[in-house]
Amino acid sequence: MKMSGLFSALILLIIQGALAQRVKVEPEVVSYPGQTVTLRCQFPNPGETQLTQVSWIFERTDMERTNIAVFHPGFGVNYPTTSPLVGRVSFISVPPSLDNPSIQIKDVKMTDEGRYICEYATYPSGNEQGVSSLVMLAKPMNTATTVKVTAGKTPVIVASCESSNGRPAATISWSTPLNGNVTTPRTTNNPNNTVSVQSSYMLAPQPSDNGKDISCVVSHRTMSQPEIFPMKLNVEYPPQVQIKGYDDNWYKGRTNAFLICQADGNPAPTTFTWKTLSGLMPETVQVQENRLAVQKVDDTINTTFICEVRNSLGSGRDQVAVFVREFPRPKGVPTGGVIAGILCVIILVALIATIIVIVRKRQRKNSDGPPTHKPPPPMKTHSYSDRPSSRASLSESQFMYHEEPMTDLSAYHDDKDHHEPSPFSKQTPEKDDRDEDGLMGDVDGYYVTSSASRGSSFMSPAVIV
Incomplete structure (x- = not known):
């Protein structure tokens, strides 16, 4: 039962829709105030349906229906006097016909916007209608301006933009690098059915924000492209002061020394005042507005110089302590030259250190290896074979003889083969006068030693006197 009921209702809606579509109208008509607008209506191919009467009904969204024009083939045309369009609405054709009962409205107003219903009275189907919406467009009046504000920590409105008396309502947006907030647009419905929209930009203004760019962008259906209003913020603040010109090289006798007092403020600074910390201005100083010049x-x-600047919002100041030198400060080496010099020194030190390390390694290697030369040959001593019995004879007849060092130890084979005969001594070919311990005989307390042996290193024999 429920399914069959729903199916029947759906069939009825489809039939009603098909019947409603038999009245041909324009779904939407757009017009501007003061123009003449035409609302078309037609009932084509009625077939067996009898058309008896046609009526135009004006319906506002906030008002009841009102008949504005009626046509009956037997009774003629009627324009109700209660209609808000009386005197401005009429059928296009004279006399009108049921085939084409279109109407026109002259000097349309913003209040004429709404739904216009073309309704046919027919038999046997009853009333059939078509609906046209009249959309009234009104190009808005757009304005934008900045608001003069004082620098502070509290967010305030710094710029405002308004689109007045438009239809439909305009859209407002902002373009700016500032880090502020956009307020919620306020919409106002005017008595003439137009709409006004207002938007604001809020910011906690700082001195650095003064003069920054901000733009209001208004978009509306009546405009082919958005309207842009570029502006600059107007933030007022007391003077911000900075003294320049002191280079820390003011020496006795200098004549081109000066100070400049730079001040930034909104409104512009009006007065500049120079002072010293001691209260007395030196006689060699000349002051002119924001410039302080020292003749010598x-x-x-x-001393310490102070510059004070004022505008309508307040004052600001800055000071600089001057140190007078006996002589000019020597000119400094450019930073690039200093860096290059330091790098050169570092490279040179590293190079020298590398050379020293290499040389020491080679010396150490040479000292640790085998000797490149051979030690000198042993020194031989010769004495008389016959020992005198007295010291006098010993001093006169005995002396020590040393051979020159040999350059080749391998050539040295035997002591006996290489002793040169001495003209002053006798030498026994069988053996030397040395005893078993390598000590020569005691000659009245004098000892001559020889500790060198073949094939080994040795020292020259010592002579004990």
Whole structure:
């Protein structure tokens, strides 16, 4: 039962829709105030349906229906006097016909916007209608301006934009690098059915924000492209002061020394006042507005200079302590030259250190290896074979003889083969006069030693006197 009921209702809606579509109208008509608008209506191919009467009904969204024009083939045309369009609405054709009962409205107003229903009275189907919506367009009046504000920490409105008396309502947006907030647009419905929209930009303004760019962008259906209003913020603040010109090289006798007092403020600074910390201005100083010039630097300039600037919002100040030198400060080496010099020194030190390390390694290697030369040959001593019995004879007849060092130890084979005969001594070919311990005989307390042996290193024999 429920399914059959729903199916029947759906069939009825389809039939009603098909019947409603038999009245041909324009779904939407757009017009501007003061123009003449035409609302078309037609009932084509009625077939067996009898058309008896046609009526135009005006329906506002906030009002009841009102008949504005009626046509009956037997009774003629009627324009109700209660209609808000009386005197401005009429059928296009004279006399009108049921085949084409289109109407026109002259000098349309914003209040004429709404739904217009073309309704046919027919037999046997009853009333059939078509609906046209009249959309009234009104190009808005757009304005934008900045608001003069004072720098602070509290967010305030710094710019405002308004689109007045438009239809439909305009869309407002903002373009700016500032980090502020956009307020919710306020919409106002005017008595003439137009709409006004207002938007604001809020910011906690700082001195650095003064003069920054901000733009209001208004978009509306009546405009082919958005309207842009570029502006600059107007933030007021007391003067911000900075003294420039002191280079820390004011020496006695200098004549081109000066100070400049730079001040930034909104409104513009009006007065500049120079002072010293001691309260007395040196005689060699000349002051002109924001410039302080020193004719000749001397000990009286060794003080602190103060610059105070005022505008309508307040004042700001800055100071600089001047140190007077006996002699000009030597010119410094450019930073690039200093860096290059340091790098060169570092490279040179590293190069020298590398060379020293290499040389020491080679010396150490040479000292640790085998000797490149052979030690000198042993020194031989010769004495008389016959020992005198007295010291006098010993001193006169005995002496030590040393051979020159040999360059080749391998050539040295035997002591006996290489002793040169001495003309002053007798040498026994069988053996030397040395005893078993390598000590020569005691000659009255004198000892001559020889500890060198073949094939080994040795030292020259010592002579004990």
